[in-house]
Amino acid sequence: MTVGIGVIGAGMIGQDHVRRITDVVTGAEVVAVADVDAARAEEVASRVHARALASGQDVIDDDLVDAVVVTSWGPTHAEYVLGAIEAGKYVFCEKPLATTAEDCLRIVDAEQASGRRLVQVGFMRRYDAGYRAMKQVIDSGEIGAPLLMHCVHRNRSAPESYHSDMAVQDTAIHEIDTIRWLLDEDIVSAQVVKPRRTSNRFEHLQDPQFMLFETASGARVDLEVFVNCRYGYDIQCETVGETGTVRLPDPESVWVRGAGQLRANVVQDWKQRFGAAFDLEFTEWVSSIEDARPAGPSAWDGYAAAVISDATTEALHSGHVVSVLLKDRPAFYG
Numbered sequence: 001m002t003v004g005i006g007v008i009g010a011g012m013i014g015q016d017h018v019r020r021i022t023d024v025v026t027g028a029e030v031v032a033v034a035d036v037d038a039a040r041a042e043e044v045a046s047r048v049h050a051r052a053l054a055s056g057q058d059v060i061d062d063d064l065v066d067a068v069v070v071t072s073w074g075p076t077h078a079e080y081v082l083g084a085i086e087a088g089k090y091v092f093c094e095k096p097l098a099t100t101a102e103d104c105l106r107i108v109d110a111e112q113a114s115g116r117r118l119v120q121v122g123f124m125r126r127y128d129a130g131y132r133a134m135k136q137v138i139d140s141g142e143i144g145a146p147l148l149m150h151c152v153h154r155n156r157s158a159p160e161s162y163h164s165d166m167a168v169q170d171t172a173i174h175e176i177d178t179i180r181w182l183l184d185e186d187i188v189s190a191q192v193v194k195p196r197r198t199s200n201r202f203e204h205l206q207d208p209q210f211m212l213f214e215t216a217s218g219a220r221v222d223l224e225v226f227v228n229c230r231y232g233y234d235i236q237c238e239t240v241g242e243t244g245t246v247r248l249p250d251p252e253s254v255w256v257r258g259a260g261q262l263r264a265n266v267v268q269d270w271k272q273r274f275g276a277a278f279d280l281e282f283t284e285w286v287s288s289i290e291d292a293r294p295a296g297p298s299a300w301d302g303y304a305a306a307v308i309s310d311a312t313t314e315a316l317h318s319g320h321v322v323s324v325l326l327k328d329r330p331a332f333y334g
């Protein structure tokens with residue numbers, strides 16, 4: 001069986017996923033593309049001999065489309081994910097699942113009413129080899145109960161349109177999901193500390209930010225988000241347990257010795273850093289559709305991330321520790 005995929009949103013990551021589905025993943029092909037920029041949809045569709053359709057809803061309704069990929073702007077995600085559920089089609093939605101917790105809940109409710117898991121959220125770090133190895137160590141009990149986690153999320157630079165809330169909603173949301181997944185428990189409170197700002201930023205932006213999370217069992221996590229660090233894309237994570245620690249490896253790079261120096265390269269962006277994770281994410285997503293056994297990050301994970309992200313944004317503005325108030329997880333989400 002070849003899974004026919006319709007892509008809504010042919011921008012930066014949409015194009016990357018179209019290429020990935022075409023060149024990397026077996027058992028799937030892009031059959032339709034839509035974008036509010038019709039010329040862009042046409043151009044991207046023609047690269048892979050797919051059809052450009054007039055709207056996202058047309059993609060969802062298309063008979064050749066078995067599954068939908070949503071890579072449009074965040075505020076449009078909820079409408080398309082709800083549309084796909086209504087049509088009974090599998091849907092992969094890039095983060096965020098929706099830009100409000102209320103919309104995430106509407107998705108969770110609609111999916112449960114449909115009676116089967118259809119939604120996967122694009123939290124690709126769960127597919128990164130280093131993070132997976134780290135989770136294996138934590139789950140094995142080798143380092144004892146996790147007590148602390150230290151995380152770093154640095155981007156080389158951010159555009160002028162990037163504002164302070166995005167450090168949480170667009171950037172830290174990856175760690176928010178990763179922490180929940182690695183520790184297998186929820187975050188119960190958030191706090192944001194604002195250090196001196198780098199001069200390498202637009203005036204409106206608080207950069208860097210230092211976030212502190214507490215989990216249900218009392219473990220503490222610190223996260224530095226620094227989106228204008230200048231030197232590259234740098235993701236770090238270390239979990240400290242009662243009897244040992246486990247640290248995320250850096251991406252492979254040769255060590256060069258010469259001219260009195262020892263040098264290794266730093267990757268420059270998320271596409272490079274998580275390219276293999278994205279490939280595996282789509283490979284496993286397509287297999288899960290073939291087997292009718294969805295297994296990736298769920299709509300519930302998207303909802304939980306949105307609620308934690310809202311609490312963290314409130315903490316950024318208030319300077320207070322803000323509690324996270326999640327609904328009880330329905331049995332439907334295991």
Ligand SMILES: NC(=O)C1=CN([C@@H]2O[C@H](COP(=O)(O)OP(=O)(O)OC[C@H]3O[C@@H](n4cnc5c(N)ncnc54)[C@H](O)[C@@H]3O)[C@@H](O)[C@H]2O)C=CC1
Nearest residue numbers: 009010011012013014035036071072073074076094095096
């Ligand atoms: N997992 C990850 O690491 C990453 C995830 N993302 C997420 O992917 C999504 C897209 O991001 P980018 O590709 O960077 O943005 P982008 O701006 O490059 O592309 C978005 C595309 O969606 C189109 N679009 C907007 N509204 C639409 C609508 N109603 N219907 C159809 N098309 C519409 C735009 O015309 C544009 O071509 C965002 O939610 C972002 O957070 C982005 C980068 C990395």
Ligand SMILES: O=C1[C@@H](O)[C@H](O)[C@@H](O)[C@H](O)[C@H]1O
Nearest residue numbers: 153155170171172174227270
């Ligand atoms: O999702 C992503 C971007 O949207 C975001 O802006 C970056 O900060 C993240 O590193 C990247 O993974």
